[in-house]
Amino acid sequence: MFAHIPLMIVPFILYNLGLAGVFGGDGAPWAQQLFSVPMMSGGVFTMTVADLMILIALLLSFFEILKSTRTSNASVVDHLLSTFVFVAFLVEFLLVRGAATSLFFTLMIITFVDVLAGFTVSLRASSRDVNFR
Incomplete structure (x- = not known):
């Protein structure tokens, strides 16, 4: 259950x-x-x-990337939830006055890199599972 929760929600x-x-x-x-x-x-x-906070976010991002190397049906849910966390960061950055700080922007970019890396790593890992005969 908790394995599907995106870790980047902790800094958020x-x-x-x-x-x-x-x-x-x-x-x-x-x-x-x-x-x-x-x-x-x-x-x-x-x-x-x-x-x-930035150090915590970087460490959690590392573990998120490790989670993305799993090739299962659950990885799609993980990526979808990570994308939702990034969208929450983006919406809050644009709409909440207190989120207009360099710290929040840096956390948002770390989350964005996490989303991109997660999709990229899982696509690379899944392409190795495909056999063409």
């Missing part, structure tokens, strides 16, 4: 929860600094909540 839900103020603040906690590490070069590496 997290972003909207942050936008609604669930994580505290004014509804935009993305600029909060999580930690900073002084580097040997003298610079300081800082990780923000937005950076963490």
Whole structure:
């Protein structure tokens, strides 16, 4: 049951929860600094909540691409649901004021690449299953 849920819905839900103020603040906690590490070069590496969201989305996208290598009838449902998540990102980006940020745009592009990669990988994998005699 949960195998068919697109993983990219997690960043979408997290972003909207942050936008609604669930994580505290004014509804935009993305600029909060999580930690900073002084580097040997003298610079300081800082990780923000937005950076963490992008990292989570990239990791989930990797697992989505792994899911797309399955060649079963369920993969069509997976791709369809991933496409719906991308459409939800796109509609929210265009219509919701709080979604007009570079973080949301980056998450939307990661989802778009996930959809394209999923279709491409599954088409390549399924073409190897076809035998012409």
